[in-house]
Amino acid sequence: MPEPSPSPKRRGRLLRCGAACVVLSAVAGYVVVQYVTGGAGDPGCRVVSADGAAYEFTPEQAVNAATIAAVGTNRDMPERAVTIALATALQESALRNLDHGDRDSLGLFQQRPSQGWGSAREVRDPAYAANIFYEHLAKVPGYTGLPLTVAAQRVQRSGYPEAYAKHEPDATLLAAALTGTSAASLTCEGRPDAGTAVATATGPDAVRAALVRDFGRDALQQAGAEVGAEETSPADVGPPVAETDGRTVTLPVAEATATDGPEALRRGWQLAHWAVANASALRVERVSYAGREWVAGNTRSTWRPTGPADAGAAGATGAGDGSGSVRIVTAQ
Known part of the structure; x- marks a missing residue:
């Protein structure tokens, strides 16, 4: 004997629950994609290597990447250190100075004030955040010879340690341009950007x-x-x-x-x-x-x-x- 059809009231509840699940799944998927892949906006800057490899990014990302590179060279850190820092920031924040994150994580490197990285205001200062990242990286023995993901993880202690590796090609291009190794390789639109x-x-x-x-x-x-x-x-x-x-x-x-x-x-x-x-x-x-x-x-x-x-x-x-x-x- 067939079961009776659900009442209109119950059917409405089921439809609403189903719609809510779809929306929540979409939001969750969007958040994961943004966090894992970088989720940048429309590109306004471009780096092209001598062999034709290219990376496009936004003016906001360009400003932050340039700061990370400048702080590194000012500390006499090698280009490899700048590459590691840029790959880390690409993964943690997509090179955006975030005012939110997991628990109390903030800024370009998602540094946590509660874990001794500095005050909330300090870790949202790109120059400060880059400087303290390099300070910790310099303490990693032989970091220039380590795989990038290993060196980055020893500083960050991330829950997704393998994720840094996928950013290495782009970070390498950026580091070469922003440390001056690769000449005449970075261009930008130069128009005022709402995200900058x-x-x-x-x-x-x-x-x-x-x-x-x-x-x-x-x-x-x-x-x-x-x-x-x-x-x-x-x-x-x-x-x-x-x-x-x-x-x-x-x-x-x-x-x-x-x-x-x-x-x-x-x-x-x-x-x-x-x-x-x-x-x-x-x-x-x-x-x-x-x-x-x-x-x-x-x-x-x-x-x-x-x-x-x-x-x-x-x-x-x-x-x-x-x-x-x-x-x-x-x-x-």
Whole structure:
């Protein structure tokens, strides 16, 4: 004998429960995908290697990646350390400065104040978060020779230790560009981005303050930049090294010699790529270095020669004497 059909009231409850389960499953799936894969928005920046490998990312991610790389080189950490840090941040936050996470995890590296990483405010400061990550990484014996996922896990103690590995190719591309090893390889649209923190000031003052934030006062003074006496706020960082019509910051790069030529070029390209990565946030319109120039426009734009074709090609590949300055032209 067939069972009686459920009453309309019961049938309505079943339909509502089923719909709720579908919604919850979709939300849970979305959260997992966002956390595991990175969940970035529309790309506005692009890194392309010499062999054609490419990685596209957003202006918000570019600013944070540039900070991570700058803090690492300012600590004299090797490029491998920067790669590990970038892969970790890609997995933990998709290079976004999150104000939430598992339990009390926050920021780029999802560091937990309750576990001694710093205050909630500190771990949401990208420069602080990167610095303390490197501090812990430096204590891992032989980390440069370890598989990336192992080195990252010894710092992070994550519940998903294998997840870092899938970000290694992208992190390697980013690290090469943002440490200056890969010349003329990073471009961005340069248009203001809603996801990027708005600078408290614009023009050269904002650029100088951001340089101090990421590279530190001492690093800029060694490069010949004057950054003021005490404070690092935009109003107090002093005039740029060289200024044209109130819009241009010029950063001298040590002239290359037979022994330090590659290092001088790397430093110049790191500063140039840093400026491009920050273009949306700081309203940078143009960056030039070593016979090449980037102009804000679109993510597919390339570093164009600024002089004879052969001189531009030499600068882009790292050949030539590497002398010159990084010139950053702002919108105002």
